[in-house]
Amino acid sequence: MLFSKTCEYGIRAAVYIASQHDKDYKIGITEICEKIEAPRHFTAKILQILTREGLVSSQKGVNGGFFMDEEQMNRPLIALVEAVEGTEALSRCGLGLRACSEKEPCPLHNKYKAIRTNIASMLTGITIGDMAKKLQKGSSFLKIA
Amino acid sequence: MLFSKTCEYGIRAAVYIASQHDKDYKIGITEICEKIEAPRHFTAKILQILTREGLVSSQKGVNGGFFMDEEQMNRPLIALVEAVEGTEALSRCGLGLRACSEKEPCPLHNKYKAIRTNIASMLTGITIGDMAKKLQKGSSFLKIA
DNA sequence: TAAATAAAAGATGTTTTTGTCCTTTATTGC
DNA sequence: GCAATAAAGGACAAAAACATCTTTTATTTA
Structure with missing residues (x-):
């Protein structure tokens, strides 16, 4: 939704x-998609976007894959x-x-504005x-079903 | 979104x-779609659903159209x-x-739950x-652009 | 330098959502 | 009863979202 x-x-x-x-190797698209149970090629496309935007790093070739540095991990979810x-x-x-604006609001404007603020x-x-930390701690999961 | x-x-x-x-006539799909600037046939389909669900009333034939009684107007938006x-x-x-559940939450679960509660x-x-009342008072609008 | 590897890129296919058109059914007013 | 009207319903079409497949490019390591 x-x-x-x-x-x-x-x-x-x-x-x-x-x-x-913390792993010493880069993560390949195959491993990623297995672990998050997402369609491989589609997710590869999305990672291309994230890489282009600098939210994720990647390296081609042997032992290549995706990875993130501290700075990238510190980006707020909203950036993604x-x-x-x-x-x-x-x-x-x-x-x-x-x-729709403050001057000509829709009938849901004020209530919706509050929701948007919450979401943001x-x-x-x-x-x-x-x-990621929650995942590592085992206090949350990415399991589909 | x-x-x-x-x-x-x-x-x-x-x-x-x-x-x-408060009008003494029923509102036709043509008038509705002009006023809300929505695609006519598509909106007609949606009104079929709303009518089937009892959220809106309709009448076929000459001088027919859509209308709502007090009870229908008192339905919360969530019903629609x-x-x-x-x-x-x-x-x-x-x-x-x-x-995703309380036992196996996704990494966004708690924050998202709060948002869902707000939305609900x-x-x-x-x-x-x-x-509708806001519209009538002139304190809000359905103008597209 | 050559072979292997893995992401990037582009073309293509499928499904869902959005939107249109035409026929049928119910109702009204004459 | 008949003509006109307006919603209901079904078939169809376009666009967007979702997904896959193939080729290209960059990188590593042997």
Whole structure:
């Protein structure tokens, strides 16, 4: 509902990569997609975007793969969501009205604005690294079913 | 982001119908779609759903059209959203994990749960009639652009 | 330098969502 | 009863999202 599939896979992939940060090898797309149970080629495309945007690093060739440094792990989740969904996605009118504003609000404007603020603060208040840490601690999971 | 187009058009149509509640005639699909600037045939389909679910009333034939009674106007917005998106739409895991639960939470679970609660209370705390009233008062609008 | 490897890139295919069109059914007013 | 009207319903079409497959490019290591 809140995130597209693209965004879901992107978050799961990034969090998994971050969770392997202490490993001494880079993580291949095959391992990533097995672990997060996501479609391989589609997820590869999404990782291309994240790599292009600098949210994830990659290396081609033998022993290549994906990885993240400390700085990348410290990026808030909102950076990833905006990279994937576009920056305006989080500020659109709930009823799809371009004209919706403080001056000409839609009938849901004020309530929706509060929700948007909540969403933004959720996404700003957590980093990829934070999420990875939960995974490592075993206090959260990426299991599908 | 939060609502599908189907849902957006459905809300706008229902709110417009409700806002015409005091009129002595029923509202035709043509008028509705002009006023809410929504695609005519698509919106007609959505109104079929809302009518089937009893959220809106309709009458065929000469001088027929759509209308809502007091009881329908008092339905919370969440009833409409659930009719259109399905009842589970509002309770799915943010990262798309079926297994996500209190016992096996995804790394976003707790924060996302809070958002979902906010969304649910927004949708429960406002009725179609409330939204229509804002329109009538001129304190809010359904203008696209 | 050559072979192997793994991501990047581009083309293509499928499914879902969004949107249109045409026929049928119910209702009204004459 | 008949013509007109308006929603209901079904078939179809376009666009977007989701997903796959193949080729290219960069890198490593033997």
